[in-house]
Amino acid sequence: MPFRLRVRAVLLARPGAVACGVTAGRLLGFEGLPRLADDEPVHLRLPVYGSRRQMEGTVSHFGSVAVGDLVELDGIPVTGPDRTLADLVLAGSREDAVAMIDAALRRRLVTGLDRVIAACVKRPGARRVASYWALADGRAESVLETHLRLLLHDAGVPPPCIQWPVTDGTGRVLARLDLAWPGAMLDVEADGGAVHELPSALHRDRERQNQLLDLGWRVRRVTWADVLRTPTKVVATVTGWLAAGP
Structure with a gap:
């Protein structure tokens, strides 16, 4: 099943869910992500107080997402570029994270890093990635x-x-x-x-x-x-x- 169609099917089965993480990154056109595998799970962000049932073929992340951090792509609710980049940076290695920051800046998927950094504050891993931002350079071409x-x-x-x-x-x-x-x-x-x-x-x-x-x-x-x-x-x-x- 094509990736985008698979995401739609999963979201229909989980009302209130939002595509996030690497899934959101692919939908938004982020570079530097691992090669898409046929069996790659769909990453979802779900309300804290909703069902904790894990669906096959998905990875669930529980927590709220501010309205300003959401976008809709062809009817698919997705975490916006700033929030998505923050999620990916917190989850990745330094090299992969900085490469994604560079690419997002170069392609103007984000207009700056202030909102991205703010989306990392007080979250697990925020201290670990604190030095990454100064290493970023949107002029990098690959x-x-x-x-x-x-x-x-x-x-x-x-x-x-x-x-x-x-x-x-x-x-x-x-x-x-x-x-x-x-x-x-x-x-x-x-x-x-x-x-x-x-x-x-x-x-x-x-x-x-x-x-x-x-x-x-x-x-x-x-x-x-x-x-x-x-x-x-x-x-x-x-x-x-x-x-x-x-």
Whole structure:
């Protein structure tokens, strides 16, 4: 059964329920969520004093939701973007949470973080995530880019510039660098794979890299495999290049 249809069916069986958490995130178009599985349960927020019966194929969360934190999508009641982001941040790892914050800011699903932070106050996990907000940056263009930025931040070599524009002699922008150290002429690119492996993208990436090399930039391309399997090697490479200077 298609995901949205499955959510509708569940809500019809539980009057007063609201789609929340990862279910709300999918309906609202949040990025950085796990791949949707066929048997993924529907997450529901239910009134505290209602039935505690657990329905098969659902995960129940009990508690009230303010009227201002609710939206309706094609007749489906859903926690709004601010509340949904707060729920997901409280439930996720730091890397996944910051990636979702970055994406929500970039896509303007939320207009700022004040309401999101307020939705976390006095809830379990609020202290744990208190440091996440300052790490967020809506300029990040992919989940991998966020994970890579955090890896380098933790290693003490945070990139000073994100999406740094490089221009030619006429002022035309040749490229926007994912993570850049302009003083060291170092560009670290997050290559997520799906897009960069397309033939047209491969040609564009090579042409762009050649232009950067001609201008004296050093370019390091980092994949998911690099970040997940050999993070120390990624850090050592960036640290070594920075130490060597431009």
